[in-house]
Amino acid sequence: MNSNLKHLRQIVRIVLFLFLSVPFAAAQFYGDPPDDTHPWAIHDNNRPQPPRVEPGKAPGGAPSDAVILFDGSSESFKKNWTHENSKRKKDWKVQDGALISVGGAGTIKSKAEFADCQLHVEWSAPVKVAGNSQGRGNSGVFLMGQTEVQVLDNYDNPTYPDGFAGSIYGVMPPMANSLNAPGKWQSYDIIFRRPILKDGKVLDDGSVTVLINGVVVQDSTPLEGGGGHRGRSRAKAFPLNGPLKLQDHGNPVRFRNIWYRQLRSRPIEGGTDGKLSPDATKKKRAEIAAKIRKDAATKKGKEKLLRLMESLYYENNAATYAEAVELGEQFVNEVEEKPDGRKGDFMQVNNAVKYLVKHKILPTDHPGIVAMKAVIEENGWNK
Numbered sequence: 001m002n003s004n005l006k007h008l009r010q011i012v013r014i015v016l017f018l019f020l021s022v023p024f025a026a027a028q029f030y031g032d033p034p035d036d037t038h039p040w041a042i043h044d045n046n047r048p049q050p051p052r053v054e055p056g057k058a059p060g061g062a063p064s065d066a067v068i069l070f071d072g073s074s075e076s077f078k079k080n081w082t083h084e085n086s087k088r089k090k091d092w093k094v095q096d097g098a099l100i101s102v103g104g105a106g107t108i109k110s111k112a113e114f115a116d117c118q119l120h121v122e123w124s125a126p127v128k129v130a131g132n133s134q135g136r137g138n139s140g141v142f143l144m145g146q147t148e149v150q151v152l153d154n155y156d157n158p159t160y161p162d163g164f165a166g167s168i169y170g171v172m173p174p175m176a177n178s179l180n181a182p183g184k185w186q187s188y189d190i191i192f193r194r195p196i197l198k199d200g201k202v203l204d205d206g207s208v209t210v211l212i213n214g215v216v217v218q219d220s221t222p223l224e225g226g227g228g229h230r231g232r233s234r235a236k237a238f239p240l241n242g243p244l245k246l247q248d249h250g251n252p253v254r255f256r257n258i259w260y261r262q263l264r265s266r267p268i269e270g271g272t273d274g275k276l277s278p279d280a281t282k283k284k285r286a287e288i289a290a291k292i293r294k295d296a297a298t299k300k301g302k303e304k305l306l307r308l309m310e311s312l313y314y315e316n317n318a319a320t321y322a323e324a325v326e327l328g329e330q331f332v333n334e335v336e337e338k339p340d341g342r343k344g345d346f347m348q349v350n351n352a353v354k355y356l357v358k359h360k361i362l363p364t365d366h367p368g369i370v371a372m373k374a375v376i377e378e379n380g381w382n383k
């Protein structure tokens with residue numbers, strides 16, 4: 001490489017590094033602080049980093065945190081599934097890596113019970129096309145054993161739309177028919193949120209999102225009670241957890257690669273991401289502040305001061321406030337005596353103070369602010 005070009009690249013890298021690292025390093029005292037319904041500040045570096053999940057090796061592959069319900073083996077079927085009908089005379093078959101519905105064997109249910117989830121299921125309708133409407137390649141994926149996402153060979157087979165493949169059965173037809181031909185594999189990616197009721201009042205309708213072969217066919221569709229056959233469903237409380245059920249509708253539908261991942265809790269059920277109730281916000285803010293104070297106790301000087309000041313925007317704790325003021329005074333005096341090489345540190349603290357004033361955590365006329373202003377002017381740091 002030409003040496004000028006090399007030099008230029010180096011400069012670009014340094015500039016990029018400065019540009020990217022400065023806002024990050026100074027990210028506290030940066031975005032709007034927590035409020036009555038949001039425990040976190042905007043761009044809050046105290047917020048936990050998202051946990052690492054290794055994605056599946058191929059599209060549709062189980063990510064590292066998935067619970068695998070069927071991996072193609074007989075062992076996996078035996079280990080993870082049980083039968084709804086204990087008097088059945090037949091059983092589902094595992095053949096060539098697929099789990100096959102056998103007429104008369106009845107519905108199977110996962111031993112694992114869960115609720116809100118991302119679910120992946122692949123299925124294939126019989127190559128030999130038989131039957132019409134609801135009688136062709138019918139099975140079903142029952143979320144929590146309650147709500148059916150229909151499995152049906154609708155490749156070239158009209159039926160009532162709220163019973164179509166990918167419908168929330170009896171509630172909502174899919175937006176599109178993106179099925180492959182019978183005999184080919186179809187993928188269902190489902191994101192499910194159960195309805196939440198309290199004292200008979202619906203707090204959250206619950207919802208289902210479905211992608212068939214990568215095409216969105218349900219987009220956060222409200223559950224309206226959960227659906228069902230013939231009757232209009234009414235709002236009902238779902239249990240806390242339930243099994244996944246696969247339907248025996250008398251057709252030899254094949255399944256493979258079944259896994260799910262649990263989703264984070266909604267604020268309504270104790271989750272602490274997003275918009276919370278004022279009580280939950282206050283509690284979470286106090287928890288965050290305590291954690292920052294604990295970290296501050298391991299630090300000294302300017303680092304400790306900044307950490308204590310930071311904790312104040314989550315919770316205005318009187319003892320912390322007094323400690324920060326004392327430490328702040330020490331810091332200002334120290335810099336006032338020996339200002340050489342301290343401009344960066346001082347302006348950093350000054351920015352934090354300005355932030356706390358702007359957001360009414362410190363009063364505008366606080367003596368510390370007046371003292372800081374004087375140091376800045378004496379040293380010409382405001383120019």
Ligand code: MG
Nearest residue numbers: 138139140151
């Ligand atoms: Mg069905």
